[in-house]
Amino acid sequence: xxxxxxxxxxxxxxxxxxxxxxxxxxxxxxxxxxxxxxxxxxxxxxxxxxxxxxxxxxxxxxxxxxxxxxxxxxxxxxxxxxxxxxxxxxxxxxxxxxxxxxxxxxxxxxxxxxxxxxxxxxxxxxxxxxxxxxxxxxxxxxxxxxxxxxxxxxxxxxxxxxxxxxxxxxxxxxxxxxxxxxxxxxxxxxxxxxxxxxxxxxxxxxxxxxxxxxxxxxxxxxxxxxxxxxxxxxxxxxxxxxxxxxxxxxxxxxxxxxxxxxxxxxxxxxxxxxxxxx
Numbered sequence: 001x002x003x004x005x006x007x008x009x010x011x012x013x014x015x016x017x018x019x020x021x022x023x024x025x026x027x028x029x030x031x032x033x034x035x036x037x038x039x040x041x042x043x044x045x046x047x048x049x050x051x052x053x054x055x056x057x058x059x060x061x062x063x064x065x066x067x068x069x070x071x072x073x074x075x076x077x078x079x080x081x082x083x084x085x086x087x088x089x090x091x092x093x094x095x096x097x098x099x100x101x102x103x104x105x106x107x108x109x110x111x112x113x114x115x116x117x118x119x120x121x122x123x124x125x126x127x128x129x130x131x132x133x134x135x136x137x138x139x140x141x142x143x144x145x146x147x148x149x150x151x152x153x154x155x156x157x158x159x160x161x162x163x164x165x166x167x168x169x170x171x172x173x174x175x176x177x178x179x180x181x182x183x184x185x186x187x188x189x190x191x192x193x194x195x196x197x198x199x200x201x202x203x204x205x206x207x208x209x210x211x212x213x214x215x216x217x218x219x220x221x222x223x224x225x226x227x228x229x230x231x232x233x234x235x236x237x238x239x240x241x242x243x244x245x246x247x248x249x250x251x252x253x254x255x256x257x258x259x260x261x262x263x264x265x266x267x268x269x270x271x272x273x274x275x276x277x278x
Contacts, residue, residue, distance in 0.1 A: 057243035065243040093152035105164025130155040143224030155216030163205020167198035
């Protein structure tokens with residue numbers, strides 16, 4: 001009898017441990033933490049062992065470099081100065097992309113005639129990455145700020161047009177039928193159906209566009225830049241300083257994450273009717 005009770009307790013204890021482990025693995029925060037620990041562990045392992053005989057800075061060295069650059073100037077700016085310069089370029093290019101891309105994408109989705117005229121030309125330029133425009137940007141604008149904003153604009157414009165176009169095209173036809181049955185006219189279809197139904201997709205396009213604009217910073221700042229986050233990476237490459245290169249990459253990644261998180265919060269506030277896939 002005592003042995004039976006002991007066995008029952010052990011079984012219950014094992015079940016409790018399994019439930020605790022399952023609960024931990026079911027938590028997104030725990031899984032995020034595990035993912036980061038694995039990533040940094042592998043990074044540290046590559047740092048210790050090297051890669052084909054090449055020295056690669058580890059996470060601690062990159063953190064030390066970030067701390068150093070936050071106080072020491074590189075080409076007349078601390079890391080915050082370079083970050084602001086890159087961010088300013090991105091915001092200018094993104095603003096121009098919104099002014100051009102949103103109306104053009106909506107027009108292509110709304111009007112078959114506009115789509116037939118614009119889409120063939122758009123399809124020709126869509127596959128071209130921003131870096132392929134560097135030579136033309138220098139030829140047209142020199143190495144001024146305009147050339148850098150132009151390259152970032154190219155990166156931001158394409159996904160914005162595509163999402164705005166798709167946002168209009170995927171609106172359920174039944175919604176238009178309902179508004180007509182209720183006595184609505186064409187203006188009601190546009191204001192009360194088309195824009196509210198397509199806005200989540202358009203807003204997703206804004207998020208992707210801003211992320212792509214920020215991702216195009218390095219390509220833009222290859223054009224004779226002496227300041228900016230992309231310049232930090234290029235300077236690290238010229239000095240064979242992997243810690244500086246990784247520091248620049250970390251700044252780009254963290255800023256992109258902050259922008260994405262901010263836009264996600266703004267999206268939940270502006271269009272709460274959007275289905276949450278998380």
